[in-house]
Amino acid sequence: MNLNDVLKAIEEVELENVNIETEELLLDIKQMVYQLAQKIEETKPKKKVEAKKVEKKLLVYKPKRYEYPGYIEEVQIGATKSEGGSRDYVIKIGGQKSLYFFEGGIKNRPVIAIDVFDTPQPQFPKQLREVWQEYWHNPVVWAKKALEFGADLVTIHLVSTDPKIRDTSPQEAARLIENILQEIKCPIIVGGSGNPEKDPKVFEKVAEVASGERLLIASASLDTDYKRIARAVKEYNHNVISWISMDINDQKMLNRLLLAEGVPRNCIVQDPTTAALGYGLEYTYSLIQRIKINALVANDKELQFPISCGVTNNWAAREAWMKEPRWGDKKYRGILWEITGAIAVLVAGADLLMMLHPYSVKVLKEIISSLYDKRKGRKIDYKKWLEI
Numbered sequence: 001m002n003l004n005d006v007l008k009a010i011e012e013v014e015l016e017n018v019n020i021e022t023e024e025l026l027l028d029i030k031q032m033v034y035q036l037a038q039k040i041e042e043t044k045p046k047k048k049v050e051a052k053k054v055e056k057k058l059l060v061y062k063p064k065r066y067e068y069p070g071y072i073e074e075v076q077i078g079a080t081k082s083e084g085g086s087r088d089y090v091i092k093i094g095g096q097k098s099l100y101f102f103e104g105g106i107k108n109r110p111v112i113a114i115d116v117f118d119t120p121q122p123q124f125p126k127q128l129r130e131v132w133q134e135y136w137h138n139p140v141v142w143a144k145k146a147l148e149f150g151a152d153l154v155t156i157h158l159v160s161t162d163p164k165i166r167d168t169s170p171q172e173a174a175r176l177i178e179n180i181l182q183e184i185k186c187p188i189i190v191g192g193s194g195n196p197e198k199d200p201k202v203f204e205k206v207a208e209v210a211s212g213e214r215l216l217i218a219s220a221s222l223d224t225d226y227k228r229i230a231r232a233v234k235e236y237n238h239n240v241i242s243w244i245s246m247d248i249n250d251q252k253m254l255n256r257l258l259l260a261e262g263v264p265r266n267c268i269v270q271d272p273t274t275a276a277l278g279y280g281l282e283y284t285y286s287l288i289q290r291i292k293i294n295a296l297v298a299n300d301k302e303l304q305f306p307i308s309c310g311v312t313n314n315w316a317a318r319e320a321w322m323k324e325p326r327w328g329d330k331k332y333r334g335i336l337w338e339i340t341g342a343i344a345v346l347v348a349g350a351d352l353l354m355m356l357h358p359y360s361v362k363v364l365k366e367i368i369s370s371l372y373d374k375r376k377g378r379k380i381d382y383k384k385w386l387e388i
Contacts, residue, residue, distance in 0.1 A: 065103045070299035072096040072292075072351075073265050074107065075239055075306050077153065077216050078187025084212035084237065088185035091153055093269070093351040094306030099296055101371060109372050110346060112353045112361050113155045113189055114146035115312050118176055119165065125321035127334045128356055139176060140183045147186055149358035150365055155189040155218065156180060161202050162193035170198075170205035177206050181213060189354075191218040200228040207232040218308075219243035219271060222254055230261035241308055243271045246283055248290055252302040265305075269352065274309040276317040277341045284309070288348035306351035314341040315356060339363050 074095035079085025091111055098105025120136045122129070135142040143154045156177065160168040177190060190206050192199035203217050217233055219241035220226040233240045242258055244250040251272055258268055272291065275284045288307055294300040314320060319327060320334040327333060338360040342353050346367065355361050 063100075063102055066098070068098055068105070068296040070296040070301075070304055072295060073268070073305050075266055075269055077189070077214060077239060079212055079214040079237075083214075085214060086181060086185070087187055087213065089187075090214070091187045096292075096296070099292060099349075108351070110351050110353060110368055111152040112150070112355055112364055112368075113153045114149065114151035114358075114361060115155050115157060115354055115356050116142045116146055117157045117159055118168075118173070119160045125315060125334050127321075127331060128315065131358060140180055143180055143184050147184065150361050151186075153187040153189060154184070155191055155354055157191040157193075158202055158206075159193045161198050162195050163198060164195075165193065170202045173202050174205040174209040177215075178209050181210060187216070188213070189216040189218055196221075196224045200225040203229050204232045207236040207238050210238070211236040214238055216241060216269060220254070220258060222250060226254065226257060227261055230258050230263050233267060234262050234264070239267045239269060241269050241271050242305070244273065246273050246275070246280075246287055248272070248287060248294075248303075251291065252300075255302050255305065259302075268305045269308050270303070270305045271308045271310070274311060274313050274341070274345060276314045276320075277337050277344070278319060279317055281341055281344055285344050285348045288345060288350060292349040307349060308352040308354065309342075309345040309350040310354045311338060311342040311345065311360075312354055312356045314338045335360055343367060 072094040074092055076090050076092050078087040078090040080087055080090060083090075092108050093111060095107035096105055097107070100106075116139055117136065118139045121132070124132065132142065132145075135145050139156060143156065146154045158168070158173045158176070160166040161170070161173050177188070181188065188210075190203070190210075192202055207215070207217065214237060216239045217229065220229040221243045229240060232238070240258065240263060242251065242254045244254055251270055255268060255270060259265065270291070272287045273284065275281050288309075291303050291307065295303040295305075314337045315334060317337055320337040321330070323330055335357050338355060338357055342355060342360065342364050346353065346364070353364060355364065
């Protein structure tokens with residue numbers, strides 16, 4: 001008989017005066033030993049264990065601050081009487097020495113210009129016509145209204161100078177700018193029609209009649225006579241936008257050419273082109289980032305200039321104006337499209353935003369204020385948010 005079979009039915013075994021004669025004896029007592037140890041443990045008096053007080057420490061994340069070898073030039077738009085102009089105030093953009101706000105190197109906050117045209121714009125989407133058609137027959141009144149709507153400065157687009165529109169002469173265009181300079185006292189951006197042959201002539205005359213006002217001329221490009229524009233900017237003390245079409249190498253080249261023509265570094269603003277939301281905005285966003293990183297981190301002196309963005313291009317997107325119920329209420333979409341495009345280029349590093357709708361301007365100014373003035377956010381119903 002197997003002794004192990006016998007032991008399964010009992011809990012204890014006592015052996016006295018027993019002689020066991022066997023060739024082989026196997027005792028499997030592991031389970032018995034475990035049970036015995038458990039009983040011994042249960043009979044021990046239990047000690048009271050006092051919980052230790054753990055001091056809670058608040059962990060604070062401190063992002064690393066980098067020292068950048070590069071910087072962005074500071075450009076002043078407008079000049080006061082003491083500086084040779086007639087503006088009540090000036091606007092400065094650029095001057096950054098860091099990529100991020102928390103690093104403390106952002107000197108001037110971004111600014112917003114509202115676009116004004118020297119001819120009516122019946123092709124505007126309904127949302128824009130409702131705001132501006134009352135004023136668009138008089139660019140001076142339109143510019144004044146833009147300032148009332150919160151613009152930091154205004155852009156006067158001389159589109160009537162295009163030979164395909166009204167072929168307004170450079171002298172007539174210059175007289176309009178003179179009139180606007182007399183009537184409103186904010187810094188001024190002057191845009192052309194986009195005609196590469198006519199724009200240099202227009203800019204020359206405008207620069208002459210506004211000598212010393214530090215206008216921002218919009219713009220010089222590789223397709224225009226940039227040398228002619230550069231000479232006018234340098235001779236009459238103005239600034240110029242260096243405009244290219246989404247190519248960082250072209251931007252470097254045009255900046256280099258303008259500098260070679262004698263345009264001071266603190267008179268150049270670059271515009272890499274702003275695509276609309278849904279139509280290549282991601283290219284604009286990444287290009288602005290590349291420009292800023294190369295300027296600050298790689299110390300690329302050919303890219304160390306403030307950036308201007310034509311956010312108004314978002315109104316050209318069909319989602320901003322086309323009647324399509326699946327896309328939501330049309331009266332909100334255009335404004336949302338402009339706001340979203342503006343936010344994208346703002347966080348990418350834009351210094352100057354050109355916009356069109358007053359409510360878009362209002363929202364972006366609140367966002368800029370939240371970045372610089374530490375305003376708290378709030379929950380928003382977008383339909384109530386966009387009530388005008």
